[in-house]
Amino acid sequence: MSRFSLAVFAALGWFPISPLLAHHSFTAEYDSKKPINFSGSVTRVEWMNPHIYFYVEVKRPDKMTANFAVEGGSPNVLRRMRWGKNSIRVGDVLAVKGFLAKNGSNTVNAITILLPDGTSLFAGSSYYESK
Amino acid sequence: MPRLSLPWSPSSRWSRIQIAGWILFAASAAVLLTRNLRQPPAPPPEAESRKSAPSQHSVGAWWFTGAPAPAGEPADLTGVWFGEPIADLSKAALPGQEMVLTPFGKQRYETVDHSKNPTGQCLPPGPVRIMLMMLPMMIVQRSDIVLFLSEYQRTYRMIYTDGRGHDPDVKDYPEWMGSSVGHWEKDTLVVDTVAINDRSWLDVWGHEHSDQLHLTERFRLVDPDTLEQLATFEDPVFFVKPFTIRKVMTRQIGDRILDSACLENEKDQKNLVPTFGAEGRGR
Numbered sequence: 252m253s254r255f256s257l258a259v260f261a262a263l264g265w266f267p268i269s270p271l272l273a274h275h276s277f278t279a280e281y282d283s284k285k286p287i288n289f290s291g292s293v294t295r296v297e298w299m300n301p302h303i304y305f306y307v308e309v310k311r312p313d314k315m316t317a318n319f320a321v322e323g324g325s326p327n328v329l330r331r332m333r334w335g336k337n338s339i340r341v342g343d344v345l346a347v348k349g350f351l352a353k354n355g356s357n358t359v360n361a362i363t364i365l366l367p368d369g370t371s372l373f374a375g376s377s378y379y380e381s382k
Numbered sequence: 383m384p385r386l387s388l389p390w391s392p393s394s395r396w397s398r399i400q401i402a403g404w405i406l407f408a409a410s411a412a413v414l415l416t417r418n419l420r421q422p423p424a425p426p427p428e429a430e431s432r433k434s435a436p437s438q439h440s441v442g443a444w445w446f447t448g449a450p451a452p453a454g455e456p457a458d459l460t461g462v463w464f465g466e467p468i469a470d471l472s473k474a475a476l477p478g479q480e481m482v483l484t485p486f487g488k489q490r491y492e493t494v495d496h497s498k499n500p501t502g503q504c505l506p507p508g509p510v511r512i513m514l515m516m517l518p519m520m521i522v523q524r525s526d527i528v529l530f531l532s533e534y535q536r537t538y539r540m541i542y543t544d545g546r547g548h549d550p551d552v553k554d555y556p557e558w559m560g561s562s563v564g565h566w567e568k569d570t571l572v573v574d575t576v577a578i579n580d581r582s583w584l585d586v587w588g589h590e591h592s593d594q595l596h597l598t599e600r601f602r603l604v605d606p607d608t609l610e611q612l613a614t615f616e617d618p619v620f621f622v623k624p625f626t627i628r629k630v631m632t633r634q635i636g637d638r639i640l641d642s643a644c645l646e647n648e649k650d651q652k653n654l655v656p657t658f659g660a661e662g663r664g665r
Binding site: 277279303320352366 | 432433496497499502504516517533637640641642643644646647648649650653654655656657661662663664
């Protein structure tokens with residue numbers, strides 16, 4: 252884990268999730284009791300409907316790596332918030348806050364994403380009814 | 383004694399030419415330098431910008447007529463519209479018009495399986511949910527038909543306003559978007575919808591309906607940029623009495639209908655687990 256991601260890791264604290272952040276399929280797919288907070292480098296980006304996905308490789312202290320599939324909001328909703336297909340790029344080291352899937356897979360619903368330039372991208376996945 | 387020769391002492395014809403040359407050089411250098419300084423700094427290349435550029439459209443885009451109809455006449459609803467999404471239909475009901483579930487309706491609402499949400503399977507949203515989405519909708523209006531073209535899955539509603547009624551067999555062949563006919567009452571478009579496939583949900587919270595659902599909507603321009611929808615639901619299987627919701631949409635100037643292919647990157651289905659009733663709402 253790079254110095255940058257460690258700093259990001261330390262800087263991010265948990266805040267209470269607003270009741271507005273509710274989604275129809277959220278609890279059918281994700282577990283609100285399994286919050287996850289990690290940073291790593293982006294290996295792939297899928298800027299597509301109905302949800303954007305990007306894939307993050309996280310280096311662990313034991314030199315092993317873990318790979319996460321991270322679900323974000325609808326590209327159309329994100330586009331109207333002025334985010335675009337260049338907002339997340341392969342090779343970016345970024346921090347993700349989200350929730351793990353119930354089925355035990357390494358799938359994460361992202362609540363916020365901290366980009367390398369310090370800006371925060373609200374993934375919007377759980378709030379907006381995009382599908 | 384040798385004469386001290388300095389460039390600024392115009393003692394000879396040759397040095398006068400030299401001085402003129404220096405002055406010309408300095409003047410051109412000054413002009414070039416100040417011109418470069420006055421140029422604004424170059425914008426960062428597109429690839430460096432993480433946020434997208436705003437749309438270049440402005441008022442005057444083709445869907446914006448901007449001309450209000452005379453009072454009491456059918457309004458031109460043509461435009462791109464968007465309003466706050468509604469997750470729970472019952473919360474949008476007007477005062478005194480609350481949604482009251484029948485015992486059967488209540489039992490269904492308490493046991494609905496959120497992993498079976500039809501739009502989660504990329505099935506069409508139906509005529510109600512299409513209006514509640516987080517995505518805009520374009521209305522194209524003619525005298526004989528009004529089209530609601532939603533960005534959501536690029537689905538649409540067709541509302542015939544040429545005086546026809548519902549075809550006699552529509553209830554035998556229910557449609558995901560239902561069968562809609564409309565007429566104008568002064569400035570208000572009144573839409574009557576029946577034959578709605580009972581597999582569609584009414585909202586993201588999991589309110590369902592039967593094939594007896596009768597939807598009556600009234601669309602009116604509150605002002606040239608504000609569209610009001612009043613929707614009345616009658617379904618004796620699910621609701622004790624009719625109820626009416628209100629939604630307000632704002633004209634989207636300079637926006638466009640974006641791509642929305644639901645199956646393109648659908649990855650949720652394989653992760654869904656059965657989740658019933660209240661457990662599937664919120665966190």
